[in-house]
Amino acid sequence: MEEYDVLIIGGGPSGTALAQYLKNEEIDTLIIEKGMPFRDKVCAGGLPVVIEKILPSNLRNFERNVYEKISIDYRSAYSISAKAEKPFLYGVMRPKFDQFLREGINVHYSEKFINYEEENNSIIVHTDKAKYSCKFLIGADGVGSLVSLQSGLGKKKRFIVAEEKEVTEKAKDKNTLNVFLGYNFLGYGWTLPKDGFVSSGSGALKGHFQKGIVNKFNRGSALIKVFPISLWDGVETLAKGRVAVVGEAGNLVDPFTAAGIYPAILSSMLLSEVIDKNLKLNSADLTHYNELLEDKLYGEFRYAHTLSSMFFPFLSLTNRAILQTRFINYLLELAQSGYLSYEKIFNRVENTKRIPVKIAFALVKIFIR
Numbered sequence: 001m002e003e004y005d006v007l008i009i010g011g012g013p014s015g016t017a018l019a020q021y022l023k024n025e026e027i028d029t030l031i032i033e034k035g036m037p038f039r040d041k042v043c044a045g046g047l048p049v050v051i052e053k054i055l056p057s058n059l060r061n062f063e064r065n066v067y068e069k070i071s072i073d074y075r076s077a078y079s080i081s082a083k084a085e086k087p088f089l090y091g092v093m094r095p096k097f098d099q100f101l102r103e104g105i106n107v108h109y110s111e112k113f114i115n116y117e118e119e120n121n122s123i124i125v126h127t128d129k130a131k132y133s134c135k136f137l138i139g140a141d142g143v144g145s146l147v148s149l150q151s152g153l154g155k156k157k158r159f160i161v162a163e164e165k166e167v168t169e170k171a172k173d174k175n176t177l178n179v180f181l182g183y184n185f186l187g188y189g190w191t192l193p194k195d196g197f198v199s200s201g202s203g204a205l206k207g208h209f210q211k212g213i214v215n216k217f218n219r220g221s222a223l224i225k226v227f228p229i230s231l232w233d234g235v236e237t238l239a240k241g242r243v244a245v246v247g248e249a250g251n252l253v254d255p256f257t258a259a260g261i262y263p264a265i266l267s268s269m270l271l272s273e274v275i276d277k278n279l280k281l282n283s284a285d286l287t288h289y290n291e292l293l294e295d296k297l298y299g300e301f302r303y304a305h306t307l308s309s310m311f312f313p314f315l316s317l318t319n320r321a322i323l324q325t326r327f328i329n330y331l332l333e334l335a336q337s338g339y340l341s342y343e344k345i346f347n348r349v350e351n352t353k354r355i356p357v358k359i360a361f362a363l364v365k366i367f368i369r
Contacts, residue, residue, distance in 0.1 A: 004030045006275060007125050007134035009113045009147050011035070014247025014264035015140030016101035020056045021272035023105055027279060031107040032127055041094035042164050042225045044192055044201055048262050049087055050338035054269050062100050065091040065194045067177040070332065074319045075182035082328045088335035089177055091192045113146055123242050136242050136275055136286065143230045145249035153240065154250035158233035160187070160258045162203030163211055167220030171198050180217050181319065184210055186312045189217050203229070203258060231255045232301045238293065239286040246271055252297070256304040256342065263297060270296060303342035306364065307349065314360035321354040
């Protein structure tokens with residue numbers, strides 16, 4: 001039976017980033033990945049520019065497309081665009097990005113996690129190929145996380161259903177992020193041009209999703225892939241004892257944009273600090289990870305959740321009031337500086353003089369109470 005300090009289930013951005021952080025601290029780590037290298041992964045692949053500040057220094061030179069311009073369309077009836085002075089968003093092809101993050105770390109591919117059991121001083125992990133012993137078990141296995149299910153950590157409550165297709169074509173403007181509003185209720189659409197491809201997609205809260213809306217934004221012939229996303233919907237316990245979950249396995253997905261890569265990597269960075277401290281102190285309690293998430297992430301998620309409750313349901317009322325050049329330029333300014341601060345957006349919206357937005361904001365505050 002092989003023994004490790006840390007066993008990670010899942011080789012996506014959260015699992016691989018965690019392994020990279022732990023490798024830098026010389027912590028013996030293994031990733032169990034059910035897929036193959038360069039596995040197909042359905043994902044828009046948008047990254048805030050602040051991602052470079054939290055990735056390990058050896059992983060900051062990743063292949064990317066940069067976006068300096070945004071174009072927003074509301075039901076083909078109203079549109080607005082703005083250009084930033086420098087990039088406000090990066091775009092990656094997920095198979096390439098995931099494989100880049102795996103460079104130099106120990107991964108067992110095509111191996112499926114089955115279950116685990118806790119012993120006095122270790123955890124025994126069973127897969128379809130072997131049995132392992134580890135001091136800490138981490139679930140980085142996404143929306144269908146078996147570690148989450150078996151541990152009771154990060155229970156799934158609120159879902160987006162999304163679709164995406166990647167069309168082989170040369171984009172007219174490869175530096176423009178296109179956003180489409182009003183075509184589906186409680187959701188949005190997008191196209192992100194990349195090197196030789198255009199990633200197009202659409203998503204909405206479960207129960208409101210309609211397959212095929214992506215064809216309104218990109219009529220190119222390509223397979224449409226449908227996938228669920230587990231959104232953050234309030235604080236959950238994501239660590240107890242020797243077990244923890246990161247990324248989408250813990251619902252750490254932006255409740256406004258449904259973006260998950262940045263919070264996945266941030267959560268892994270925070271957890272790596274807790275694991276390192278536990279190993280140095282010969283301790284077996286990862287619960288400080290919950291406190292770090294509260295301090296570094298949940299505050300912004302609460303604001304994002306409130307803004308989502310105001311923005312998407314009332315879009316037909318507020319679209320022209322919100323989609324103003326001055327406000328879009330303000331969003332780009334925030335995004336260029338790093339992570340898009342929902343707290344600052346919330347404060348600006350709360351103080352607006354635009355009547356439709358005031359009405360929507362008041363209704364949401366009543367509903368939340």
